[in-house]
Amino acid sequence: KNEVEQSPQNLTAQEGEFITINCSYSVGISALHWLQQHPGGGIVSLFMLSSGKKKHGRLIATINIQEKHSSLHITASHPRDSAVYICAVRGVLAMDSNYQLIWGAGTKLIIKP
Amino acid sequence: ETGVTQTPRHLVMGMTNKKSLKCEQHLGHNAMYWYKQSAKKPLELMFVYNFKEQTENNSVPSRFSPECPNSSHLFLHLHTLQPEDSALYLCASSPWGILDSPLHFGNGTRLTVT
Numbered sequence: 001k002n003e004v005e006q007s008p009q010n011l012t013a014q015e016g017e018f019i020t021i022n023c024s025y026s027v028g029i030s031a032l033h034w035l036q037q038h039p040g041g042g043i044v045s046l047f048m049l050s051s052g053k054k055k056h057g058r059l060i061a062t063i064n065i066q067e068k069h070s071s072l073h074i075t076a077s078h079p080r081d082s083a084v085y086i087c088a089v090r091g092v093l094a095m096d097s098n099y100q101l102i103w104g105a106g107t108k109l110i111i112k113p
Numbered sequence: 114e115t116g117v118t119q120t121p122r123h124l125v126m127g128m129t130n131k132k133s134l135k136c137e138q139h140l141g142h143n144a145m146y147w148y149k150q151s152a153k154k155p156l157e158l159m160f161v162y163n164f165k166e167q168t169e170n171n172s173v174p175s176r177f178s179p180e181c182p183n184s185s186h187l188f189l190h191l192h193t194l195q196p197e198d199s200a201l202y203l204c205a206s207s208p209w210g211i212l213d214s215p216l217h218f219g220n221g222t223r224l225t226v227t
Contacts, residue, residue: 002155009153031213041201041223045215086156091212103155 004026006104007089014112019074021107023087030090033101034061034072037084046072046085060068077111086109116140119204119219127193127227134189134222136204142217144209145187147179150201150221162187165210194226 007022023032041092046113047054047061047113049070054061058077074081126132138145147159157172161169162181166204176198178190201223205216 004155033213034217041203041221043203043205043216043218045217047215048215088156101158105153105155 003102004089004104006107007052010108012110017077021072021085023070024103025089028092030092032063032070033088035086070098079113082110114199117206117217117219119222123223125225131192134202136187136219138185138206142206142208143184146191148203196226199224199226200220
């Protein structure tokens, strides 16, 4: 079992729907990252969270450290939001660098017009 | 434009071939990384370079050989690969020592080993 689990693995929704993607982890963490991978392959960092909530445009990321759970929400979803969304965590022991991330397998999101 | 450029975008090679993947970044970062991404699996960190020095080799088979001639360029030399090595190979860069600074990824090289 991976230390970082994402759900669902695949999600198809209609344009305009409110989207929630979940990330659960089993290790103590210092930070959690959400990233977006477009069909072309490139990966873009969306958020880094260590507590609470962050918002950028139609994207909202929340984290509950006690429950070891984070969610990524997309409001008013649009076909251009179609991508793979990846969660990654930095464990509390990985204090000397930012490459020691534990990665989730990703959630593939398709938004239909 | 991500600031990290990978070439080629696609590569098909036989098991006896030798090829190289190239990565270039113009972001002024001093750390560069190779990742392997197989279908429906988490990213796997392969190699890490910090100021041209290799600081991590994640038990990668010797048929993968990295090279970092300077902080802006990173290569992955491939020889006698296996079909299970077919995957998307991603290069990334970041500032070294700044915790949780975002990784900047290239668009990847889609490798198919026949």
